[in-house]
Amino acid sequence: MVILAWVVEILLGIAGGIAVGSGVIAFILVLDIVPRLAQLTTSYNKVHWYEGALITGSLFGTISDFWHWEGSFNPIISLIIGAMHGIFIGLLAAALTEVLxxxxxxxxxxxxxxxxxxxxxxxxxxxxxxxxxxxxxxxx
Known part of the structure; x- marks a missing residue:
C-alpha cells in the first residue's frame, strides 16, 4: 500500500509540474516577455542574460522549495522582498488573463x-x- 501511495504522489507531482511548467512557458512565450524586455531596455545583445536569469530563478526557487530553505532578514529587507513578490504575482495574474x-x-x-x-x-x-x-x- 505504501508503494501505491508513492506512485500516486509521483504521478501527481509530475502532473502538477507539467501543468505549472506549461503555464509558465505559455506566459513567457505568448506574451513575448524576453523580447519585449529587450526592446524596452534596448539591450538586444543581452537576451541570453535574461533567459539565463529566468532559468536560474526557476531553478533556485525549485531547489529552495524542495529543501525548505528559510531566511531571517531585516524587516526593511523583508518588506522590499514582499513588495517585489506582490508586484510579480499581481502582474502575473493580470497577464495570465491574456493567456487564457x-x-x-x-x-x-x-x-x-x-x-x-x-x-x-x-x-x-x-x-x-x-x-x-x-x-x-x-x-x-
Missing amino acids: NVLPILAKRLWMKNYLFGLLMAMVLGKVVGSLFDWYVYRK
Whole structure:
C-alpha cells in the first residue's frame, strides 16, 4: 500500500509540474516577455542574460522549495522582498488573463473542442482540490 501511495504522489507531482511548467512557458512565450524586455531596455545583445536569469530563478526557487530553505532578514529587507513578490504575482495574474485564450487554441489543435468545458472544469477542480489538500492536509 505504501508503494501505491508513492506512485500516486509521483504521478501527481509530475502532473502538477507539467501543468505549472506549461503555464509558465505559455506566459513567457505568448506574451513575448524576453523580447519585449529587450526592446524596452534596448539591450538586444543581452537576451541570453535574461533567459539565463529566468532559468536560474526557476531553478533556485525549485531547489529552495524542495529543501525548505528559510531566511531571517531585516524587516526593511523583508518588506522590499514582499513588495517585489506582490508586484510579480499581481502582474502575473493580470497577464495570465491574456493567456487564457491559449486554451481554445489548444483544444482546437488537439481536436478537443467538444470537451473544452470539461478540460476547463478539470483544471479548476484540480486547483481547488490541490489548494484544499495543501491548506488542510499537508501543512505542518
